[in-house]
Amino acid sequence: MALLSPLFAALAGAAVIIGVRLTVLPLLNPNRWYWRTLLLGTATLLSWRYVAWRFTETLVPLDWTPDAVVSWGFATLEALTVLSSSIAFVILSRVRERTAEADEHVGWWSPGEAPSVDIFITTYNEPLEILERTIIGAKAVRFPKLGVFVLDDGRRDWLRQACERHSVGYIARSDNAHAKAGNINHALAQRALNPDRPDFVAILDADFIPHVDFIDRTVALFYDQGVGLVQTPQHFFNPDPIQHNLGISAGYPDEQRHFFDNVQSARDAWGIAICCGTSSVMRVHAIQQIGLLPTQSVTEDFLLTLKLAENGWQTVYLNEALTEGLAPEGLKEYIVQRGRWCLGLMQIARNCYNPFGSHRLGLMHRISVIDSVLYWLTTFPFRLASLICPLLYWWLGITIMNASLVDITRYYIPYYVMVLVALNWLSKGLFIPIVNDTAQLIAAWPICRAAALGLLTRGPHRFSVTAKGGDRTRIVVQWSLMRPFLILFGLTVGGLIVPLNSDFVFNTSLAAGDGVAIVLFWTVYNVLVLLVAIAACIERPRYNRPQRQVLEPITLTIGDDLHRGWLVNLGPEGARISGPFGLSVGATGNLTIPAIGDVEARVLASTRDGYRLKFSPSIEQRAQIIEKLHTARALPGADRGDIVRIIRELARALNR
Structure with missing residues (x-):
């Protein structure tokens, strides 16, 4: 009992913080800089209070033991x-949201004089099923002067033929020098020779599908002649490996959500938003002025931001879900991707833009590099x-x-809880x-x-x-x-x-x-x-990917029988439906999908509440399904955490 009294007293600080979180913070606007500063400033003070205590009272005497x-x-x-x-x-x-700014400046050009925009789809070894989604999505984008080009660093004849079928441009080169940056630079040089050369170029990775208003919304921000690049967030229509393997994708957003939903908007407020490669749009004149994309780092996107900034061009961030892509599906690929990001950043800091070096970067961009x-x-x-x-x-x-336990409770717990x-x-x-x-x-x-x-x-x-x-x-x-x-x-x-x-x-x-x-x-x-x-x-297995949840009424016609029910999941290859019963596996018919029409379907297997279907769509229907799934203005995936659901799903994963 002698210990409990000081222990409870030490917990008072954490209790106050939790009380403020439950009663006061729900009433405040998290976009207001003064509330953000007060909260984060308090967290910073408690953090350094903890560090001071650690170094003054908790360490073993300094020696070579x-x-x-x-x-x-x-x-x-x-x-x-x-x-x-x-x-x-x-x-x-601080945080900056540019949606109202984009609303105000949509169509900033003179009537009939819309700028010319190219969409570059960069690819190296991705299969057609992935590239096809992106090509179809790019063709569905609405803009007066738009060209779509596939930049093939794999030099594949079947992809050239696919581009011809879809009526999009195909650009390849004789080598793979400087990887993705070299691929884009080669395409920029080729397009600069053409009469219809673009004013702006949008970059999409092979697995990123644009929404129909992707170009409209991003080009709106180029009304400011000092803007060299507009970056948009990366959203994913499939769970990343950690979400998927633990079964928590419904309650835990993808690992990059904090960066794209919070960090980038905050960086934009300080003028240090960064290019993240895909889902960005570049002013061609700015890129030409700096000598095209830099190639000294495996993360050419961050390096491009710094090169633009050094030459007086802004990178700005539009926090709207305008594209959606495929997250790494395997754990090894997930790790490789993050290792490459880290390696590229270290290359930049060591070889290109040492934050303490003699270059023309401003203070905030130097701090940006130090932060990273x-x-x-x-x-x-x-x-x-x-x-x-x-x-x-x-x-x-x-x-x-x-x-002591009391001191840990007094210094560490408030710091940890506050953060x-x-x-x-x-x-x-x-x-x-x-x-x-x-x-x-x-x-x-x-x-x-x-x-x-x-x-x-x-x-x-x-x-x-x-x-x-x-x-x-x-x-x-x-x-x-x-x-x-x-x-x-x-x-x-x-x-x-x-x-x-x-x-x-x-x-x-x-x-x-x-x-x-x-x-x-x-x-x-x-x-x-x-x-x-x-x-x-x-x-864990990923069946029928990339099916997405689509809740709509449907009718399945088999012979003369009509079976009404609900569409649950939909993909280009098939669907899952609920409601009908008594169907035979292997039976064929037509599934009537809203806005698409009748698609030939075969009953593949039964489920707890319905059936899985296999499609035999026409080329036009397949394109319509892809457009329906990926190009509409929507937010794919969860955007907030749900601790109760996470705990339930984690317990289920650990018991498997």
């Missing part, structure tokens, strides 16, 4: 993560260190910190501790390796293109990714069992008391994170 090296090393890494988050909080303190470098250099090493440090205590008796409250208030609940930590942990080691490679070596560096498509209909256990987590899980559980049930405790000063309680809680949390990471390494 293992205890001192680990204790000071981990605290330094914590301080660097706080520095990184503090810079991020400054950036997040610190994110990659601290977030993922910290996640690994958080798993390893408790093991050093349990197995080697190494002290990480000397602190979570602030970020979740701004981001619609996107920060779920165990899930976010798992997403970071999955890619932590490859990203740490890429960061070291990019920062310490000049290059050139090889990288892999994110693979798309392929057979995803089987359960695949990614043993190479899971194995380290299994080992860490075994050591962590062993660290709980062996020392606490034997004399195998090295650090007798912490063997009983607050120290062991702190590490015990830390260890239990790590066990949960590792369990979720292990579950995420089991790739």
Whole structure:
């Protein structure tokens, strides 16, 4: 009881923060800079209060002992993560939304003098089923002067023929120099020779489908003659591997939502929004002025932003869902993609735009580079260190910190709760501790390796293109990714069992008391994170992709019988319906789909509430289905977190 009174007193700070979150924050507008600044400023102050306490009261005396090296090393890494988050909080303190601006300036050109726009679809090795969606979507875009070109770095005859069938342009080159940037530069040079050369060029990856108003909305912002590039968010019509493998896509948005929904709008408010490649539109004159797309980094998009800024051109951000794409479907592809982003950023900071170097970048763009470098250099090493440090205590008796439970409650808990409250208030609940930590942990080691490679070596560096498509209909256990987590899980559980049930405790000063309680809680949390990471390494099948949920009334005609029901999922290859019963597998008929008409369909299998159908659509019907699914103005996927649903689905995933 003697301990409980000061412990409850220490919890008062966290209780106040939670109370404010429940009673006050729902009444405030998160887009107002003063509320954002107050909340994020408070989080920053509590963060540095915690860091000051860590360095003044919790560390082992400085020496060359293992205890001192680990204790000071981990605290330094914590301080660097706080520095990184503090810079991020400054950036997040303002936000700019340009929807009203785009509304005002749609059609800013003189009547009959609309600018010419090309859509470039970049491709290397994607299959036709992926490219076809993008081509059909690009052709459906509404704009007076529009050209569509497929930039094929794979030099494939079948793709040339497909482009001819769809009446779109086809551009290929003799080599693959400088990868995607070189591909775009070659196409820009080719199009500059033509009489109908474009004023603006939109960039789409092979798997990104534009909505019908993509060009209308983005070109509206080029009324400002200082704008060199307009970036829009990337949305995904399929769950990423972590969402899918854990079964949480309905309650947990894709991992990039915070960046595109919150960070980019905040960066735009400071004039440091960045190009993210696909779903962007460029002013051709600006790109020509800087010597076309830069090629010194594998992330040419961020480098392009800095090159434009150095030459006086703005990159602006329109936060509207104007395209939708295919997220990496496999865990390895997901990791490869993020490793490439990290490597490219380090190349930029080391070789092109050192934030402390002698170039013409302004202060905010230099801070932008520092913010990005610190994110990659601290977030993922910290996640690994958080798993390893408790093991050093349990197995080697190494002290990480000397602190009482009351002090941890007084200094750490308010800081942690305040950061979570602030970020979740701004981001619609996107920060779920165990899930976010798992997403970071999955890619932590490859990203740490890429960061070291990019920062310490000049290059050139090889990288892999994110693979798309392929057979995803089987359960695949990614043993190479899971194995380290299994080992860490075994050591962590062993660290709980062996020392606490034997004399195998090295650090007798912490063997009983607050120290062991702190590490015990830390260890239990790590066990949960590792369990979720292990579950995420089991790739679940993806059937009938890319079907999407479409709830509409339908009629299935088989012979003379009419079966009415509901369309549940729809894709170019087939659908799932509910309502009809008594159908025979293999029966054929016509499914009447609103706005498309009768599509020939065969009953493939029964489900709990209906049937799965296989289509035999005409070429025109297939195109109509793709347009229906992907080009309408809509928001694909979840855009906010649902903690109750996540917990339910995680429990189900761990019990499989």
